[in-house]
Amino acid sequence: MKRPMERSGPDRKKKPFMRRKVCRFCTDKKLDIDYKNPKILRYFxxxxxxxxxxxxxxxxxxxxxxxxxxxxxxxxxxxxxxxTAVR
Ligand SMILES: [Zn+2]
Incomplete structure (x- = not known):
């Protein structure tokens, strides 16, 4: 199987997603991973x-x-x- 040429375009598409460099739980010690807290879990x-x-x-x-x-x-x-049923 031959590989396609290495892409060298100026704009490699990045995912349009939030990119967080560091773990937010390591950053913020007050943040607690709590299964009873949907506000935090929603992020994930x-x-x-x-x-x-x-x-x-x-x-x-x-x-x-x-x-x-x-x-x-x-x-x-x-x-x-x-x-979530999304139809
Ligand atoms: Zn962490």
Missing amino acids: ITERGKIIPRRISGNCAKHQRQVTVALKRARNIAILPFT
């Missing part, structure tokens, strides 16, 4: 209810895991949706 799910990957959310591995666990708990107690 898409509007369809999917968990936003670490590459995009910018979380560090430790906190991303905590967020994931918190999200799953929140789903189970119906604070957050598993999916």
Whole structure:
């Protein structure tokens, strides 16, 4: 399989997503990952209810895991949706 030529265009498209360099939980010590707090968890799910990957959310591995666990708990107690039916 041959690879296409390396792209060298001036504008490589960046994802139109919020890019946060550092983990917000490491930055802000007061921020607590709490499964009972949908305000915080909302940042880490898409509007369809999917968990936003670490590459995009910018979380560090430790906190991303905590967020994931918190999200799953929140789903189970119906604070957050598993999916949002968008049709
Ligand atoms: Zn962190």
